Amino acid sequence: MGEKDLEIEETSPACGEDEAKTQVRKVKKKKKKVKAEKRGVCHVSRVPPRMDHVKLRQVLSQFGEIQRIYLVPEGGFRGQAFSEGWVEFAKKSVAKRVANMLNGQQMGGRKRSSFYYDIWNVKYLSKIKWDDVTDEIAQRHAVREQKLALELSAAKRERDFYLTQVDKSRASSSIEERMKKKQKVQQEFGVISDFPSDQFAPQVIRQFPRKNLWQIKLGKSSLVCLRTFWPE
Numbered sequence: 550m551g552e553k554d555l556e557i558e559e560t561s562p563a564c565g566e567d568e569a570k571t572q573v574r575k576v577k578k579k580k581k582k583v584k585a586e587k588r589g590v591c592h593v594s595r596v597p598p599r600m601d602h603v604k605l606r607q608v609l610s611q612f613g614e615i616q617r618i619y620l621v622p623e624g625g626f627r628g629q630a631f632s633e634g635w636v637e638f639a640k641k642s643v644a645k646r647v648a649n650m651l652n653g654q655q656m657g658g659r660k661r662s663s664f665y666y667d668i669w670n671v672k673y674l675s676k677i678k679w680d681d682v683t684d685e686i687a688q689r690h691a692v693r694e695q696k697l698a699l700e701l702s703a704a705k706r707e708r709d710f711y712l713t714q715v716d717k718s719r720a721s722s723s724i725e726e727r728m729k730k731k732q733k734v735q736q737e738f739g740v741i742s743d744f745p746s747d748q749f750a751p752q753v754i755r756q757f758p759r760k761n762l763w764q765i766k767l768g769k770s771s772l773v774c775l776r777t778f779w780p781e
Contacts, residue, residue, distance in 0.1 A: 615638055620634035
């Protein structure tokens with residue numbers, strides 16, 4: 550019994566440390582959740598040209614503290630352009646105030662700036678958190694990758710079909726060239742060719758029109774006579 554008691558005493562401090570670490574982690578998670586609940590997210594449906602996350606942060610940070618910004622990239626002239634974006638403010642009240650104050654208003658700022666005459670398109674997302682935004686972005690990326698995979702597979706099928714047709718045409722042309730060379734050699738030596746020149750000529754099939762059917766009715770019973778007349 551003494552040895553067992555010693556083992557329990559030796560292992561008990563380690564267990565206490567693990568429990569303390571788990572409690573600290575739980576407290577940190579709770580704090581993060583509380584902070585996340587206090588934050589507010591705004592959706593910018595249109596990002597003006599030549600505006601990036603740095604300039605957007607400079608413009609919106611004067612209204613309140615900004616935590617995170619994400620802009621959806623797209624190809625543009627003179628660098629990278631963005632189509633839409635999300636802005637996370639440290640407080641919900643600030644996010645609501647920014648959306649109500651800026652939506653539909655002129656951006657302004659310096660007159661020399663390229664987005665001076667652009668209009669703000671900002672909307673506050675009441676029940677949306679940043680985790681929801683990241684999930685939506687990941688889903689969009691997955692859909693985009695799936696579309697790209699389908700387009701690539703279709704392009705590969707078209708390429709394979711084109712290559713097979715090219716190979717067939719090359720094979721047929723090589724066969725015709727060999728037959729022509731053989732015919733020339735046979736004509737030079739006066740040998741009758743087993744393959745006449747009109748062998749590969751397209752065959753013309755003549756089609757003759759048929760005359761209409763005629764029917765002779767005799768009382769209630771009818772007698773149908775079918776005749777086909779071929780021209781002489």
